[in-house]
Amino acid sequence: MEWICLDFINSDCRNWRGSGQREDRLTKPEWWQYFANKWELQVPLPSDPKLLLALRELRQQMRNVVEAVAKGEPPDAGDLHGINQAIAAVPSYRRVVHQPDGFRVEEVVLGEGWDLVMGRIAASFAELLADADLRRLKICENRSCLWVYFDESRNRSSRWCDDKTCGNLMKVRRFRERQKNKGEGD
Numbered sequence: 353m354e355w356i357c358l359d360f361i362n363s364d365c366r367n368w369r370g371s372g373q374r375e376d377r378l379t380k381p382e383w384w385q386y387f388a389n390k391w392e393l394q395v396p397l398p399s400d401p402k403l404l405l406a407l408r409e410l411r412q413q414m415r416n417v418v419e420a421v422a423k424g425e426p427p428d429a430g431d432l433h434g435i436n437q438a439i440a441a442v443p444s445y446r447r448v449v450h451q452p453d454g455f456r457v458e459e460v461v462l463g464e465g466w467d468l469v470m471g472r473i474a475a476s477f478a479e480l481l482a483d484a485d486l487r488r489l490k491i492c493e494n495r496s497c498l499w500v501y502f503d504e505s506r507n508r509s510s511r512w513c514d515d516k517t518c519g520n521l522m523k524v525r526r527f528r529e530r531q532k533n534k535g536e537g538d
């Protein structure tokens with residue numbers, strides 16, 4: 353299952369191959385195009401400094417909560433408050449509609465623009481926390497990657513965001529460590 357909130361958290365990404373240097377993709381047109389297309393967002397690349405600050409703050413608050421969850425610790429109340437504020441900025445109401453097969457309650461969302469996008473990201477994170485199996489919410493064990501992902505492996509055993517990239521890299525690193533230690537032992 354895909355979550356807009358996780359995609360968004362990972363816009364603050366690292367060079368997984370080695371340096372672990374951070375790269376903020378929020379202001380990168382290629383990344384923004386991918387993100388906006390994928391989630392059908394009707395907003396342009398963020399450029400306003402105040403907006404960027406708010407987006408980065410929300411992203412950090414969500415990452416902090418993921419880190420707390422991964423450690424089995426309670427989240428910081430301030431982080432949760434920030435996430436809830438983003439949700440609250442988008443008013444919505446429910447109404448009953450009639451269809452041939454019966455009645456259905458639907459939620460009508462009134463927000464627009466960036467408030468709507470941030471509200472949607474924050475609401476998706478809220479749903480993930482409340483509804484998903486949080487044992488599957490993980491942070492890649494490659495310390496220079498730290499990608500946040502949802503582990504969909506059958507026995508929840510995955511340790512890396514991607515076996516082919518970070519997984520292989522970590523295996524090669526461990527192998528080299530062992531070789532080095534062997535060499536020193538002789």
Ligand SMILES: [Zn+2]
Nearest residue numbers: 492497513518
């Ligand atoms: Zn990774």
